[in-house]
Amino acid sequence: MKPTPSTLTATSPAGPQAPGTQRNAASVLLQAQNLGLQDQGRWVWRRLELAITPGERVALTGPSGSGKTALMRALAGLMPASEGDILFEQRRLQLWPMPQYRSRVGYLAQRPELGDGDTVEAALAAPFAYRSRRHQACPHQWIQHALEMLGRNSHFLQRRVASLSGGEQQITALLRLLALQPCVLLLDEPTAALDARSARDVEALLETWHGEAPDRSWLWTSHDGAQIERMSTRTLELPWMP
Amino acid sequence: MDALVTDDYYSLSLAQVGLAALLLLINVALSIGLQLGLTRSLLIASVRMTVQLLLVGLILEWVFALRSPLPVLGIAAVMATLAGVTAAGRTHLRFAGMYWDCLLSVMAAAMLVTGAALAGIVQVDPWYNPQYLIPMLGMVLGNILNGINLGLDRFTTSLFDRSALIDTRLALGATRWEAARSEVREALHTALTPAINSMLVMGVVSLPGMMTGQILAGAAPVDAVRYQIMIIFMITAAAALGSLGAILLAYRRLFNARHQFLKHRLEKR
Numbered sequence: 001m002k003p004t005p006s007t008l009t010a011t012s013p014a015g016p017q018a019p020g021t022q023r024n025a026a027s028v029l030l031q032a033q034n035l036g037l038q039d040q041g042r043w044v045w046r047r048l049e050l051a052i053t054p055g056e057r058v059a060l061t062g063p064s065g066s067g068k069t070a071l072m073r074a075l076a077g078l079m080p081a082s083e084g085d086i087l088f089e090q091r092r093l094q095l096w097p098m099p100q101y102r103s104r105v106g107y108l109a110q111r112p113e114l115g116d117g118d119t120v121e122a123a124l125a126a127p128f129a130y131r132s133r134r135h136q137a138c139p140h141q142w143i144q145h146a147l148e149m150l151g152r153n154s155h156f157l158q159r160r161v162a163s164l165s166g167g168e169q170q171i172t173a174l175l176r177l178l179a180l181q182p183c184v185l186l187l188d189e190p191t192a193a194l195d196a197r198s199a200r201d202v203e204a205l206l207e208t209w210h211g212e213a214p215d216r217s218w219l220w221t222s223h224d225g226a227q228i229e230r231m232s233t234r235t236l237e238l239p240w241m242p
Numbered sequence: 243m244d245a246l247v248t249d250d251y252y253s254l255s256l257a258q259v260g261l262a263a264l265l266l267l268i269n270v271a272l273s274i275g276l277q278l279g280l281t282r283s284l285l286i287a288s289v290r291m292t293v294q295l296l297l298v299g300l301i302l303e304w305v306f307a308l309r310s311p312l313p314v315l316g317i318a319a320v321m322a323t324l325a326g327v328t329a330a331g332r333t334h335l336r337f338a339g340m341y342w343d344c345l346l347s348v349m350a351a352a353m354l355v356t357g358a359a360l361a362g363i364v365q366v367d368p369w370y371n372p373q374y375l376i377p378m379l380g381m382v383l384g385n386i387l388n389g390i391n392l393g394l395d396r397f398t399t400s401l402f403d404r405s406a407l408i409d410t411r412l413a414l415g416a417t418r419w420e421a422a423r424s425e426v427r428e429a430l431h432t433a434l435t436p437a438i439n440s441m442l443v444m445g446v447v448s449l450p451g452m453m454t455g456q457i458l459a460g461a462a463p464v465d466a467v468r469y470q471i472m473i474i475f476m477i478t479a480a481a482a483l484g485s486l487g488a489i490l491l492a493y494r495r496l497f498n499a500r501h502q503f504l505k506h507r508l509e510k511r
Contacts, residue, residue, distance in 0.1 A: 078409050078502060098501040103415045113407040116424075127414040173410075180414065 028090070029054045029217055030075065030105065030184050035084035037070055043241055044070055048084070050236060052184065054215035059228040061221070062238030068221045069110060071238065072186045075219070076107035088184075099132035106182030110189045112173035114161045121157040124176050139179055146175055149208065150201045166193040174202060178209050185218040191227070203231060251460045263288070302376065311370040318379055322349050325383040329390040329488070335398040337507045339495050344390055347487030352382050355480040363472060381452065381473055382480045385437065389481030390488045393433030397489050398508055400425045401496060405505045418497035426489055433485035437478045444474065 028051045036046040044067035052058055062068050074081045077098055086093040088105060117123035128138045147156055150171055164172060170193045177185070185206075191199035210216050219236075222228050228235060266288055273280040301317075308314055326345035330336070356379050360366050366374045401408060401422070411421040444450060445467075452473060456466035496504055 073409075076413055077500065078412060080498075080500070080502060094500075098412075099415045099417050102413055102501075107413040109406065109410065109413070111406065113404075113410045115404070115407040115410065127416070130414070130416045130420050132415040132417070176414070 027053050031087040033085045036082050038082040052217050056217045057232045058219050059232035059235045063240045066238040066240045072188050105184045106177045107186040108177050120159050149205050187220045305372045314370045314372045325387045329387045332391050333395040335508045343491035347484045348386050351386050351480045351484035355476050359476050385477035385481045386484035389433040389485040393429045393485035394488050396432040397429035402508050408503045418501045429489050437481050
């Protein structure tokens with residue numbers, strides 16, 4: 001099958017913006033150059049150009065099967081792309097020690113696993129035992145504050161992970177990710193499992209997180225047009241490749 | 243051939259073995275009476291077992307007469323290869339390179355443990371004496387095979403089923419070892435449990451075949467027991483070494499140096 005070339009298009013709720021490639025390289029935080037992924041002979045996406053600048057909030061959209069999750073996973077360094085480069089802070093992904101890179105670029109899967117740790121508190125603390133986090137302490141105060149924002153008190157920390165609803169698991173996974181203080185968030189439909197109110201709480205928490213440091217950015221996949229409008233300044237659309 | 247009575251040992255003639263085969267009629271009668279549909283497979287299995295063992299008897303007779311190390315080592319290598327291939331061939335999931343990993347682990351573990359026992363503990367002279375090397379190796383290989391098979395099966399299945407969890411750990415900054423450590427531990431546990439269980443009931447619930455054989459052949463029970471104890475330690479150590487080797491080699495194939503879990507390398511059979 002002959003692959004069809006395609007480029008990630010950039011549009012904004014406020015009108016079209018310059019495509020990622022034309023941005024000033026020095027101000028780019030996370031960048032994909034000529035990125036392609038092949039799966040069993042078919043190009044899921046190819047010749048992707050993407051650039052996220054410090055502080056930017058970008059939405060990633062596209063029809064089902066266009067490879068949004070695969071792109072997120074490739075950007076998180078969880079799977080190798082078939083061609084092209086990913087750069088973080090102008091440094092190629094291959095040159096980053098992976099655990100260190102993933103401490104800066106945090107990925108939240110669509111259906112995250114909490115696995116390690118019986119209680120919410122243990123699950124939140126588990127990543128701080130990793131070698132790459134040894135210098136970092138679990139920010140208990142920040143977690144308390146975030147829980148309040150989500151309308152939950154400290155009893156939530158003692159809940160057993162196995163007893164959490166899908167939405168609560170999603171919130172716990174998000175809290176765990178934010179507690180690690182990454183610089184870029186890759187959020188794969190972070191509110192898909194939540195009711196409308198919890199979704200708004202999560203949005204508020206992420207807004208707060210974003211405001212805490214000037215370079216915090218995210219790439220957010222969502223099928224909810226209103227949410228995209230609220231949570232992003234720019235939209236990247238993945239085309240579907242036959 | 244006539245039944246021979248040696249000093250303290252009754253040898254079996256072929257006619258006596260034929261008489262023993264009549265015991266199979268019990269199974270055949272059961273199968274026909276209860277319509278189990280097993281008659282055909284029972285007969286085929288019995289014939290195969292008889293032919294295989296008679297052939298092995300002939301080969302061993304020839305091997306035991308050998309007085310040079312090369313052919314003995316050749317036979318040992320064939321046995322180890324068969325064990326490695328069997329260990330790799332019986333898991334639910336497979337990955338490229340698995341046969342080589344199993345082969346390497348089986349060879350290394352068997353060589354180390356059997357070598358240590360022959361040269362270091364029993365101090366057989368010459369060290370390749372086939373009467374000792376071949377049966378000991380056979381027992382060691384059987385247990386390595388089981389250990390690797392159970393351990394590798396558990397390891398690959400857990401990784402496959404928990405791939406989302408493994409990826410989550412990696413995404414949160416875990417190294418590949420931190421991400422796979424608990425699965426490695428569980429797999430080793432699974433690999434070693436049968437060996438530990440059998441040690442617990444050894445002599446109480448089960449009388450090991452080798453010891454029984456030695457006693458039948460006229461060895462003093464105390465002597466046979468000492469041998470058996472040594473063999474059990476050998477096979478437990480070999481199963482541990484072999485399964486650890488196979489699991490660690492599998493880990494190296496399924497996680498790359500970029501701390502990525504390569505789930506796509508795991509294929510269902």
